[in-house]
Amino acid sequence: MGVVGARLTKALADAAGVAVSTVLTAALTSLLPGPLPWVAFLGVLSMTVGLLTGAGERVAVRALHGARPLTQAEWAALAPAIVLLCQSGVGPPLVRLWLKPGAGTMSARGAGRRSVLVSAGLVAQVRLGRLPPDQAAAVVGHAAGLVRVGAVRSDLALELWTIPWRSLRGIGVSVAHACGRLPLVRLMWRARFVVGLIALGQGVTAGQPEAAVAGSLSAALVALSYLLPHWERARSAHEQAIGDEQVARAGLAPALAAFLLRQSRSAATFERIHALRLAHDSAQPATSPVRSTRP
Structure with missing residues (x-):
């Protein structure tokens, strides 16, 4: 499916967040008095549209991720890796490198x-000599490859617009984690599809439009609790595959495979390394057979 598949799964994974954030923001804006809330709403909307076109990206990277430009010392530490990236066609100035402190x-x-x-951790490991330049280049090249093909083009705009959704979700995850230790709560969560079916059935059989809508919404929320994690995993898998393909085209697949083995030796890691090797072999130019010059 490639980039098209990644964009489709991204749209499905982000649809709920966009919808919830839009409804919450519009509802809150309409409830607050005066024109200032509407000015703020239109301002955020304008910034989101601007980010979709590439405007204000540097400001958004700083504000949303707390990132900063690399210092001269950090550039010097990453210089061997950056040279490899530039030789592979995925380094600066095609992309801008930022440091994410605290990672x-x-x-x-x-x-x-x-x-x-x-991440600051990657730069630190390169400085200490614990991460070879080719492996550092492979890790950065994976991200740069996604940028190059446009797979993450709308991420900053989505992150800005879905702040309400991500805030609510964070609170919900914290509450669920705290309450999930109770056996009854765990049982109810695992059997939530039964609750959704009951709510839908009661709403339909009640014979009232309001009850039918409420039952349908309850069933839809339960369905989303199953579908949304699936779509998010599919999005991550698609983006990982696209990044791996770009790394293989850049000739850095062996370095990325070595890096992955440093992190984990799980079955999933070996499956990914096998796919990387296949992509690396297919990306290599075909060699013509050597013919004998003897008569």
């Missing part, structure tokens, strides 16, 4: 049209 993991992620956020 202890060795990771990088693409955001918007040109931004790649490199």
Whole structure:
């Protein structure tokens, strides 16, 4: 499915957040007195549309992720990796590298049209000599590849617009984590499809439009609790596959495979490494057979 599949799964995974954020923002704006809430609403909407076109990306990276430009010392530490990225066609100036402070993991992620956020942990490991330059280049190249093909083009705009949804979801996850230790709550959560069916049946059989709508909404929420995690996993899998393909085209698949083995030796990791090797082999130019010059 490639980039098209990634965009489809991204649309499905983000649809709920966009819808909930739009409804909440519009409802809150209509309830607050005066024109100022509407000015703020239109301002955020304008910034979101601007981010979709690439305007204000640097400001959004700073505001939404707390990222900052690399210092000269950090550029010097990453210089060997950046050289490899540039030689592979996925490095600066095609992308802008940012540092994400406080991130202890060795990771990088693409955001918007040109931004790649490199974790402070990755830079630290490169400085200490614990992460080879080719592996650092592979990790950053994976994120840069997603940026290059446009797979994360709308991420910053979505992150800005779905702040209400992500806030509500964070609260819900915290409450669910706290209450999930109770056996009865765990049982009810696992059997939530039964609750959804009962609500739908009661709403339809009540014979009142309001009850039917309420029952349908309850069933839809239960269905989303199953579908949304599935769509999010599918989105992550598609983006991972696209990034791996770009890394293989850049000739950095062996380095990424070595990096993955440093992190985990699970069955999923070996499956991914196998796919990387296949992509690397297919990306290599075909060699013509050597013919003998003897008569």
